Amino acid sequence: MSAAMNILLIEDNPGDCELMQEALSEVAVPHRLEICQDGAAALARLRKRADGTPAPRPDLILLDLNMPRMDGREFLAARKADPDLLEIPVIVLTTSEADSDIRSSYRLHANAFVTKPFDFGDFTETARRIAGFWSEIAIVPTKA
Amino acid sequence: MQATETTAVRDVEILLVEDEPGDVELTRAAIADARALRLHVEMDGHAALDFLHRRNGREHAPRPDLVLLDLNLPGLDGRDLLIELKTNPAMVEIPVVVLSGSTAPNEIQRAYRRCANAYIVKPFEHDKLVAIIRAVSSFWIETARLPPRQKDSGAAS
Numbered sequence: 001m002s003a004a005m006n007i008l009l010i011e012d013n014p015g016d017c018e019l020m021q022e023a024l025s026e027v028a029v030p031h032r033l034e035i036c037q038d039g040a041a042a043l044a045r046l047r048k049r050a051d052g053t054p055a056p057r058p059d060l061i062l063l064d065l066n067m068p069r070m071d072g073r074e075f076l077a078a079r080k081a082d083p084d085l086l087e088i089p090v091i092v093l094t095t096s097e098a099d100s101d102i103r104s105s106y107r108l109h110a111n112a113f114v115t116k117p118f119d120f121g122d123f124t125e126t127a128r129r130i131a132g133f134w135s136e137i138a139i140v141p142t143k144a
Numbered sequence: 145m146q147a148t149e150t151t152a153v154r155d156v157e158i159l160l161v162e163d164e165p166g167d168v169e170l171t172r173a174a175i176a177d178a179r180a181l182r183l184h185v186e187m188d189g190h191a192a193l194d195f196l197h198r199r200n201g202r203e204h205a206p207r208p209d210l211v212l213l214d215l216n217l218p219g220l221d222g223r224d225l226l227i228e229l230k231t232n233p234a235m236v237e238i239p240v241v242v243l244s245g246s247t248a249p250n251e252i253q254r255a256y257r258r259c260a261n262a263y264i265v266k267p268f269e270h271d272k273l274v275a276i277i278r279a280v281s282s283f284w285i286e287t288a289r290l291p292p293r294q295k296d297s298g299a300a301s
Contacts, residue, residue, distance in 0.1 A: 139247070
């Protein structure tokens, strides 16, 4: 895909946001990264504006699970009921390895569940693989 | 990146639902070298549903960890099979990667709305198809985490 990939990161921890910015900057996939600090802010960002005009769509969402206000699970539940939002692939990106988190994320139609590695080198490699798969292998509706 | 296996290693079971024998062979070739991976193939939608429900001669079928689904199938269509998978509580967790020859935006949109986990356009060149199948299995098995195997509670219904 030639056009840059628009990635929306939903993450409340500023350190983790910075880490993702750094990791993606080392990845060869042209991209723009936007950040929302919780699920509610992301829903407001993704839904139609008050004047009815559609909001610009990210190509991919990276979603943390544990956040204040509206967490990742609640975000997924809200998205599940909205066919427009189901069209945007959501990758859950979390430090959790719990079976219950993996299962509930897939049940709520997360497109994939990825456990965040602690080591920065591994984290960058994970970011590279996610960005690579969703820009070069899978086709997303926004790039169709 | 090192894999952090916390549970006993077991084979990853992939169900390929594909009616085109050439594509089946290429998929087999693509993952032939992968360790701990078993490919099961069903060539029409009804047979795939029997596999998933473990019935009509497929009582011993394993629960797949990943489904690769062609959209154009004889019998039950891939689009209908996708709906069936993603509306059945016993199967909804299983990631479904749609493999399709179609680049039509409508088809792609519809697949994601029906909760396909990813949509892949099958390239015509054999080498490229093999590379894509490898990339798909490597993303789902090495980068992402597949849903853990449930305590086997008998056939999905």
